[in-house]
Amino acid sequence: MAKEMIKGNVAVAEAAVRAGLVSYFGYPITPQTELLEYLSARMPELGRAFVQAESELGAINMVYGAACTGLRTMSSSSSPGVSLMCEGISYIYGTEVPAVLVDVMRGGPGLGNISPSQADYTQVVHGGGHGEYHLIVLAPASVQEAIDLTGEAFYLAEKYRTVVVILMDGFLGQMMEPAVLPPFKPVNMESPDYAVAPKEGREKRFLTSINIDAPTQERLNIRQMSKWEEITRNEVRYQGYYLDDAEYVVVGFGTCGRIALTAVREAREKGIKIGLLRPVSLSPYPTEVLDKLAEQAKGFLVVEMNNGQMLDDVVSIVARRAPVHFYGRMGGMVPYPDEISQAIDEMVNSDAGPELDGRAKWLELMRETIGQGA
Amino acid sequence: MQYEVIIAGFGGQGTLYAGQVLAYGGMDEGRHVTWLPSYGPEMRGGTANCTVVISDDEIGSPTSLHPTAVIAMNLPSLDKYEPMVKSGGWLIVNEDLVNRVPARADINIVMVPANTIAREIGNERAANMVLLGALEANLQILPEGAIEKSLEVNTGGKLKKFVPLNIEAMRRGAEYKL
Numbered sequence: 001m002a003k004e005m006i007k008g009n010v011a012v013a014e015a016a017v018r019a020g021l022v023s024y025f026g027y028p029i030t031p032q033t034e035l036l037e038y039l040s041a042r043m044p045e046l047g048r049a050f051v052q053a054e055s056e057l058g059a060i061n062m063v064y065g066a067a068c069t070g071l072r073t074m075s076s077s078s079s080p081g082v083s084l085m086c087e088g089i090s091y092i093y094g095t096e097v098p099a100v101l102v103d104v105m106r107g108g109p110g111l112g113n114i115s116p117s118q119a120d121y122t123q124v125v126h127g128g129g130h131g132e133y134h135l136i137v138l139a140p141a142s143v144q145e146a147i148d149l150t151g152e153a154f155y156l157a158e159k160y161r162t163v164v165v166i167l168m169d170g171f172l173g174q175m176m177e178p179a180v181l182p183p184f185k186p187v188n189m190e191s192p193d194y195a196v197a198p199k200e201g202r203e204k205r206f207l208t209s210i211n212i213d214a215p216t217q218e219r220l221n222i223r224q225m226s227k228w229e230e231i232t233r234n235e236v237r238y239q240g241y242y243l244d245d246a247e248y249v250v251v252g253f254g255t256c257g258r259i260a261l262t263a264v265r266e267a268r269e270k271g272i273k274i275g276l277l278r279p280v281s282l283s284p285y286p287t288e289v290l291d292k293l294a295e296q297a298k299g300f301l302v303v304e305m306n307n308g309q310m311l312d313d314v315v316s317i318v319a320r321r322a323p324v325h326f327y328g329r330m331g332g333m334v335p336y337p338d339e340i341s342q343a344i345d346e347m348v349n350s351d352a353g354p355e356l357d358g359r360a361k362w363l364e365l366m367r368e369t370i371g372q373g374a
Numbered sequence: 375m376q377y378e379v380i381i382a383g384f385g386g387q388g389t390l391y392a393g394q395v396l397a398y399g400g401m402d403e404g405r406h407v408t409w410l411p412s413y414g415p416e417m418r419g420g421t422a423n424c425t426v427v428i429s430d431d432e433i434g435s436p437t438s439l440h441p442t443a444v445i446a447m448n449l450p451s452l453d454k455y456e457p458m459v460k461s462g463g464w465l466i467v468n469e470d471l472v473n474r475v476p477a478r479a480d481i482n483i484v485m486v487p488a489n490t491i492a493r494e495i496g497n498e499r500a501a502n503m504v505l506l507g508a509l510e511a512n513l514q515i516l517p518e519g520a521i522e523k524s525l526e527v528n529t530g531g532k533l534k535k536f537v538p539l540n541i542e543a544m545r546r547g548a549e550y551k552l
Contacts, residue, residue: 005394005401005409175436176394176409178401262434336439 003178009034011143011179012076012102012166015150017042020185022071023049025062030114031170032078032104048187056081060088060101067097068207070195071188072154076102078170079120080111082128089163090129094209096224097195098157100150102166104173107332115332116170118256121309124165125283132221134228136164136235137283141258143177145280151182160231161194167282169305171255171334228284237280238289242268246275248347249293251314252303253279255334260303263340272348282310287317294321299347301325303340305333308359315358323350326358375430377515378438381502382423382455383447383468388502392445393424395506395540398528399521400428408436421450428515443513445505447488449473466509468501484508486550492543500536500543507547 006014013035016024024043026036036052043050049066053059059075066073077085082103092099105120107113120128125137136156140146146168153164191197196205211217241261243249248267252260257278264276277293279286294300299322302311308326315324327343329335350356379396381389390411397409406429412422425441427433443464446452448471459465461480470489486508488501510521522541529537 003401005398005407171410171436174411176397178407258433259435259437261432265434334437336437337435338439 003180005176006143006147006179006181007034007174007176008143008146008168008172009104009174010038011147011181012150012168013038013042014181015147016074016100016154017046017048018182018184019151019154020072020187021048021074021154022187022189023051023066023073024075025051025053025059025066025073026075026077027053027056027059027081029056029078029081031106031116031173032076032081032102034173035076035102035104056084057088060085060092063099063101064088064092064095064097067092067099068095068195069197070097070158070192072098072100072158074100074102076104078104078106079108079117082120082124086123086129089135090131090133091209093129093133093135093163094131095207096161097207098154098161099163100153100157100166101163102168105167105169107330113332114170116172116255116305116334117330117332118169118254118305118309119307119330120167121282121304121306124167125285125309133224134231135283136160136162136231137167137281138164138237139167139254139280139282140172141254141278141280142179143172143175144179146172147179147181149280156235158192160227162227162231167254169255232284235281236284236286236288238286239278239280240289241276241278243275243277243293245273246293246296247273247298248301248344249275249277249297249299250301250303250340250344251277251279251290251310253282253310256303256305259335259337260340262337263344266337266341267344272344274344279310285313285317290314290317294318297322299323299325299350301327301340301343301347302358303335303343304328305335306330308362311359320354323347323352323354323356324358325350325352325356326362328362376433377428377443377513378441379426379428379443379445379509379515380423380438380441380455380458381426381445381447381506382421382451383502385420385422387422387447388499389422389445389447390424392502392506393426395503395521395525396428396510396515397426399516399524400426402524402527403516403520405429405516406431406433408433410436423451443509445509447471447502447505452476464509464512466505466512468505470501482512482552484512484550484552486547488547491546495539495542495546497536497539500539503540503543504547507544508550509547510544511548511551
């Protein structure tokens with residue numbers, strides 16, 4: 001099929017349409033707005049539902065309602081908007097109905113700015129809302145991958161009756177790349193058995209996230225954890241580059257992962273045996289492959305557009321078998337490959353042992369080279 | 375082979391569009407391409423730039439601190455990007471909107487009176503395409519005629535009527551081949 005030049009935000013929107021999206025609910029926020037804007041024209045054109053809600057709170061609760069019919073529904077937002085949605089996400093997870101959410105991250109905390117960031121890794125991967133839940137989180141690094149993962153997200157949301165988040169940043173949202181869009185899937189308007197939807201002669205159904213009886217709630221928690229166990233067994237996704245003989249390993253996701261690829265290639269040209277692990281599913285995390293790499297690698301370098309949030313996960317998996325270095329930019333700043341190349345050189349020349357505190361060393365470097373605001 | 379091109383100028387000069395024309399040309403030739411705009415709370419008359427990467431392989435970083443080539447459409451862009459061009463790379467300058475010659479001796483410098491030429495052919499807004507023509511004539515990122523062909527295929531709607539003008543602008547710019 002012919003390639004088209006598509007912007008990341010628009011690509012995700014059209015991919016959702018082609019996956020059979022029945023309803024969309026959202027509220028505009030940069031750098032995600034094109035996604036909503038595109039759907040505001042596209043959905044009505046196809047006779048499907050588009051609602052610009054009064055706020056992110058409204059949007060996520062409309063998604064909750066739509067998800068209770070079991071038909072394909074989604075929302076999209078950016079960091080501060082996703083914070084507002086966290087309560088709703090927890091309710092949707094607790095009710096075990098399928099929904100897809102796109103988070104195009106921006107610089108923070110607070111209102112922050114509209115520049116690209118990965119500062120919401122911890123929020124999205126490790127919770128955000130209350131109670132105990134595990135979302136499936138997918139992090140594309142290219143427009144094509146964003147398209148492919150959007151289709152995948154709806155499939156996984158339905159398969160496990162859970163919430164799937166596509167976690168990207170403003171960089172990927174605004175970037176154009178040639179990509180192939182999938183063919184149209186037929187829209188499924190047949191509600192699944194668990195769903196609430198009007199149908200003559202059917203028994204009354206009740207979907208809720210409230211369980212006043214604690215033992216009942218606990219049994220539900222056990223079932224949800226079992227489901228998560230299954231997801232961690234089946235749904236891990238990652239991409240590896242030059243890992244077979246790697247003595248050093250760079251770990252980065254999304255935009256930062258692909259920027260690191262340029263630095264890793266340069267280091268390879270210099271004769272450094274180095275590879276790149278780019279986790280695609282951030283949750284479930286590619287723990288097993290990283291665990292194996294920890295057996296062979298002399299050192300790891302985690303690169304992120306945040307203060308070292310995935311770093312904590314890598315440190316915990318590597319478990320002091322090798323030093324874990326860190327390089328990150330914050331506040332909406334994007335690292336150039338040269339900065340990662342320098343961090344690679346420092347790792348290779350370092351005599352640090354496995355007890356290295358990568359974040360402390362990095363923060364010292366940041367204070368020296370960039371400085372701190374008043 | 376990989377080319378990294380930054381096209382920079384004032385908002386409204388068509389830097390993003392020129393980058394798109396180059397990117398579409400690359401796509402139609404089957405190359406890997408990224409087009410990345412500067413984005414922010416921007417306004418007309420502010421700065422605008424985009425980075426286009428064209429490669430035979432999967433593209434890692436869509437940004438570059440040492441681009442193969444820079445098109446500087448005004449003085450602030452020349453001041454900002456001249457130091458960044460990779461040694462041995464190319465700097466294409468809109469001579470009409472700068473008041474100095476570039477200082478670097480280790481790069482190729484092409485001075486093009488792009489606004490004057492665009493005015494001559496009937497529309498000053500085609501200055502971006504004059505400069506793109508000069509870039510492509512010198513670097514030959516894509517086979518000859520590839521961008522013209524891509525422009526004809528990919529331009530629709532209101533912009534369609536500007537295709538002959540844009541092609542003329544690129545051809546005039548191509549006369550500035552070193």
